[in-house]
Amino acid sequence: MTARDEILAAVRRALADAEPTHAQVSRAYRDTPPPPDPVALFVERAAEYRAHVVRCAEADVPAIVAAAVGPTARVLLPPGFPYPVAGQVDTGETATRLDDFDAVVTTAALAIATTGTLVLDHGPGQGRRALTLVPDTHLCLVRADQVVADVPAAVAALDPARPQTWISGPSATSDIELTRVEGVHGPRTLHILVIDPA
Amino acid sequence: MSGTFLGMPPFPVAARAALADTQLRHNLAHATGTIRAKRADVVAEVDNWEELRVAGAAIKDNALRSLDATLLRLEKSLQDNGVTVHWARDAAEACSIVAAVALSHGVDEVVKVKSMATQEIGLNEALAEHGVAAWETDLAELIVQLGDDLPSHILVPAIHRNRAEIREVFRDRMAGAGKAAPDGLSDEPADLAAAARAHLREKFLRAKVAVSGANFAVAETGTLVVVESEGNGRMCLTLPEVLVSVVGIEKVVPTWTDLDVFFQLLPRSSTGERMNPYTSTWSGVAPGDGPREMHVVLLDNGRTRVLADEVGRQTLRCIRCSACLNVCPVYERTGGHAYGSVYPGPIGAILNPLMKGVGDDAQTDSLPYASTLCGACFEVCPVRIDIPEVLVHLRSRVVDAHRPGPPSAEALAMRAAGWVFGRARRLGAVERAAGLLSRALRGRRSLRWLPWPGSLWTGARDLPVPPRRAFRRLRSERR
Numbered sequence A: 001m002t003a004r005d006e007i008l009a010a011v012r013r014a015l016a017d018a019e020p021t022h023a024q025v026s027r028a029y030r031d032t033p034p035p036p037d038p039v040a041l042f043v044e045r046a047a048e049y050r051a052h053v054v055r056c057a058e059a060d061v062p063a064i065v066a067a068a069v070g071p072t073a074r075v076l077l078p079p080g081f082p083y084p085v086a087g088q089v090d091t092g093e094t095a096t097r098l099d100d101f102d103a104v105v106t107t108a109a110l111a112i113a114t115t116g117t118l119v120l121d122h123g124p125g126q127g128r129r130a131l132t133l134v135p136d137t138h139l140c141l142v143r144a145d146q147v148v149a150d151v152p153a154a155v156a157a158l159d160p161a162r163p164q165t166w167i168s169g170p171s172a173t174s175d176i177e178l179t180r181v182e183g184v185h186g187p188r189t190l191h192i193l194v195i196d197p198a
Numbered sequence B: 001m002s003g004t005f006l007g008m009p010p011f012p013v014a015a016r017a018a019l020a021d022t023q024l025r026h027n028l029a030h031a032t033g034t035i036r037a038k039r040a041d042v043v044a045e046v047d048n049w050e051e052l053r054v055a056g057a058a059i060k061d062n063a064l065r066s067l068d069a070t071l072l073r074l075e076k077s078l079q080d081n082g083v084t085v086h087w088a089r090d091a092a093e094a095c096s097i098v099a100a101v102a103l104s105h106g107v108d109e110v111v112k113v114k115s116m117a118t119q120e121i122g123l124n125e126a127l128a129e130h131g132v133a134a135w136e137t138d139l140a141e142l143i144v145q146l147g148d149d150l151p152s153h154i155l156v157p158a159i160h161r162n163r164a165e166i167r168e169v170f171r172d173r174m175a176g177a178g179k180a181a182p183d184g185l186s187d188e189p190a191d192l193a194a195a196a197r198a199h200l201r202e203k204f205l206r207a208k209v210a211v212s213g214a215n216f217a218v219a220e221t222g223t224l225v226v227v228e229s230e231g232n233g234r235m236c237l238t239l240p241e242v243l244v245s246v247v248g249i250e251k252v253v254p255t256w257t258d259l260d261v262f263f264q265l266l267p268r269s270s271t272g273e274r275m276n277p278y279t280s281t282w283s284g285v286a287p288g289d290g291p292r293e294m295h296v297v298l299l300d301n302g303r304t305r306v307l308a309d310e311v312g313r314q315t316l317r318c319i320r321c322s323a324c325l326n327v328c329p330v331y332e333r334t335g336g337h338a339y340g341s342v343y344p345g346p347i348g349a350i351l352n353p354l355m356k357g358v359g360d361d362a363q364t365d366s367l368p369y370a371s372t373l374c375g376a377c378f379e380v381c382p383v384r385i386d387i388p389e390v391l392v393h394l395r396s397r398v399v400d401a402h403r404p405g406p407p408s409a410e411a412l413a414m415r416a417a418g419w420v421f422g423r424a425r426r427l428g429a430v431e432r433a434a435g436l437l438s439r440a441l442r443g444r445r446s447l448r449w450l451p452w453p454g455s456l457w458t459g460a461r462d463l464p465v466p467p468r469r470a471f472r473r474l475r476s477e478r479r
């Protein structure tokens, strides 16, 4: 017998006495009332992870990005990035080459208010996963209308076929005496720009 | 990791050594206390926490109840996504599958994401035998690996080490494994983390093959999920060309939307955060993004044995959050090593005997007794595993496994207690006798020593002096 057949047979033997009927899963947890101001809550909670969060108008994006990365930074942009920001568009560099960039600027698929989370599904404007991982600073732009209330709303809106990265603050560890240190392997600095409608 | 849990002494022996280590006890009390408080805060702000726990338990139960069909669905979805699926009956089989993949790409090293399953099967040692070095990339795992040490906590495996010890490990050992620690390395956590970043970045950028586990595997979509903090997981899942994920068969959940429960339960229970810094999900190979070749090893290694145990099968719901460790009064005092397994604490006390079976090994058989049955673990468990119920069940199985033969002192004591508690009149008589004893011991609050066989109990514990009047007597007097 193959390992597959043997494991499946062992599973069936183990369950011989078990109730065949399935329990009803109550989804009442999805019915929580949304927060009164999801965008304000997102800003507050993302900042608690020590991300730098600002709300701004679309017209201010280039200036805010330029100020955040500094004049000498080598800035990487994903293909399809929709805002007029100075930087070099990714053409599929190797990871070692990505390591030469100081910062990357991207959009996001959505943001979650109650947890202060950004979700990237790595479509146009967000880039392949390595782009937002190797450079030490990540600037992420999210429109106010992309902020959803909570985790169930986010999971329902996202497409599982796409690779996803859920980001809640900069990379962090508490492995040494439980002292929180920002930035181990992922970007050590995370800027979030929430763009309010004009 | 050259350390091994094999041949560990039974829990009481190992625990006695750990109890004598005051530094360890101090670190543990600080760590568990801190995480416990953070968890309590972020759980309290979720109004529907109990609904989430009930849903989490039900989703896992449903997946387990039809595990054969759920696994076949998962296999099909993975294959449709371009993933090669392997099945492994035991640790040796799983290790040789991973080794074969690594060797087929001609590599002599792999980078690893922290994963309980790969620790359980001893993958690093097995790969070393094939001449393949497995680099741990989680900071705590790196500390453990470089120090030839053993992990002591699921979430913070190096919790038994302080910053000065970690600096020593980095200074002495990093050079032998790759990029050396910088000169003048301080013992500031930020400096130590920066040294780890530099040391590992070199490995991430050149690695061809990565090995991961998965926190969840979605049957419907063939999606795997890794939940982490540092970004080392993202590095391993994204930069190498080949990815092998070792996934316990109990990690499967039926649908993508079921994750909306676990993405709430896990981070809050585990690190006490509203959300962990990074969660990665992927459904097979994504063109132009990440690894081009993917393998999944579906691992049994004792899990079907757990499934066959009517009371114990709820243990397979476990999402390895480690909340039960942080509330356990026994774990807080003994630490993880005393459990002699990669799964310590209350979950380890039930999972190890269930996976390995009882009656063969004194170390495993001692684990169901490593508990006071206080029930704190059940209270915090996000998937409502009734750990005390399983512990009691396993104790009876251990006792049964050792029959025939003279009953043990504990079996006799329990039998005597059963006889006393079984009849109100007998209990009353014992309580009156205890009250008299209490008067004789005027002023003492606890007994540090009892004559044999009571010494078996007081050897490691103080016994409170019985009250002068029993609760039952007071109650009947006040009626």
Ligand code: SF4
Pocket: B269, B317, B318, B319, B320, B321, B322, B323, B324, B325, B347, B377, B380, B381, B382, B383, B384, B385
């Ligand atoms: S038994 Fe429950 S509390 Fe303990 S690690 Fe598993 S899921 Fe967490």
